[in-house]
Amino acid sequence: MSSFWQKIRSDFPITKRTVYLDHASAGPVPRPVAEAYQRYAQTHLERADASWPEWVVQREQVRRQAAAFINAKPEEIAFTTSTSHGMNLIAELLAGEGKVLTNTAEFPSTTLPWLWRKADLVWQKDEDGRVLLEGLKKKLTPGVRTVAASWVQYASGYRQDLETLGRLKKGRYLVVNATQGLGALQADVEKWQADFLCTNSYKWLMAGYGCGLLYVREKWLKKFKPQGAGWRSMQHPERMDNRKLDLRSDAGRYEWGCPGFPVIFALGAALKYLKDIGMERIEKRVLELSAFAQERLSAAGFEVISAPEARSAITVFRYPNAQRAAKKLLARGIYVSARGPGLRVAPHFYNTFEEIDVFIQKLLGFQRARE
Numbered sequence: 001m002s003s004f005w006q007k008i009r010s011d012f013p014i015t016k017r018t019v020y021l022d023h024a025s026a027g028p029v030p031r032p033v034a035e036a037y038q039r040y041a042q043t044h045l046e047r048a049d050a051s052w053p054e055w056v057v058q059r060e061q062v063r064r065q066a067a068a069f070i071n072a073k074p075e076e077i078a079f080t081t082s083t084s085h086g087m088n089l090i091a092e093l094l095a096g097e098g099k100v101l102t103n104t105a106e107f108p109s110t111t112l113p114w115l116w117r118k119a120d121l122v123w124q125k126d127e128d129g130r131v132l133l134e135g136l137k138k139k140l141t142p143g144v145r146t147v148a149a150s151w152v153q154y155a156s157g158y159r160q161d162l163e164t165l166g167r168l169k170k171g172r173y174l175v176v177n178a179t180q181g182l183g184a185l186q187a188d189v190e191k192w193q194a195d196f197l198c199t200n201s202y203k204w205l206m207a208g209y210g211c212g213l214l215y216v217r218e219k220w221l222k223k224f225k226p227q228g229a230g231w232r233s234m235q236h237p238e239r240m241d242n243r244k245l246d247l248r249s250d251a252g253r254y255e256w257g258c259p260g261f262p263v264i265f266a267l268g269a270a271l272k273y274l275k276d277i278g279m280e281r282i283e284k285r286v287l288e289l290s291a292f293a294q295e296r297l298s299a300a301g302f303e304v305i306s307a308p309e310a311r312s313a314i315t316v317f318r319y320p321n322a323q324r325a326a327k328k329l330l331a332r333g334i335y336v337s338a339r340g341p342g343l344r345v346a347p348h349f350y351n352t353f354e355e356i357d358v359f360i361q362k363l364l365g366f367q368r369a370r371e
């Protein structure tokens, strides 16, 4: 392991006790993010609301960081509490616009908000977790107005080619659930021609629970009215005018009450941390780790269902009684998840090739013990 990654690894004390390969469920926070939480708590302890003006300034700084992270404008970013929150805000705007094309592999957060609103859903059938663009093209009828898709599928690791999808969509809305990609892979809403995006903070971004991001392309901010209003979504909240609706024109119009400062600042620290390492470098590293996992699992005789040509940071392979195996691994300090047709292994950049081997050897040990 190079001294660069060795040093990075020291920001993750969890590595001392465990083999943590479960970022697709939730990541640990690196040390600088933990410090951001601590700083906030200390300031609140000592100064309470005297810090409000600085906190508001700091929140706007995080909004700029978040925008830059996905190549958007700060005006296009709203803070939410989760991916599900963001997708509900989006579905409320688009459910009545026409058919919504999605697929059978999606995590429920992508589909339930539309079902709830009785949107006319068109389902593309996945092929062992793969959401092939060939199949998608056939479903893109003129009646389809929205395509709602995950960047990376949670139960197969299939990485959608959003750039091509963006070219195919032709005047339709592209809604991206970025949860399983953001923080591991390089994001670019301009390149993708994405119209809306939502994500949370606790997986690959490693900022802990409670924050999320909503991206709304500028022109749709103008077209669509948000489904609610609150004092903080007005242009001048300090006036506390209870009779006049004077909505903010930017994505802040989706933030109705006081902000969740601690989680927003944690997200800011996480974004800085990732940016300082460099997303290009991170993407290269996670793809190397997952290529290694796929190769070693196959060599050990497991059937990997993750598509090498659409690789992400997630690898899934068939394993009978995966729940039981995941529990047994957990008891030995190895974190993976039972998902899809088997086990899901999801290393981040600070993990090592050796850790992946430790995990596979442990699994082979279980099998030998059964024989």
Ligand SMILES: Cc1ncc(COP(=O)(O)O)c(C=O)c1O
Binding pocket: 024, 025, 081, 082, 083, 084, 085, 107, 109, 110, 150, 152, 153, 154, 177, 179, 180, 199, 200, 212
């Ligand atoms: C693709 C995807 N979207 C959304 C979620 C859940 O997000 P949240 O809890 O923030 O709504 C998950 C969790 O596994 C996921 O994999």
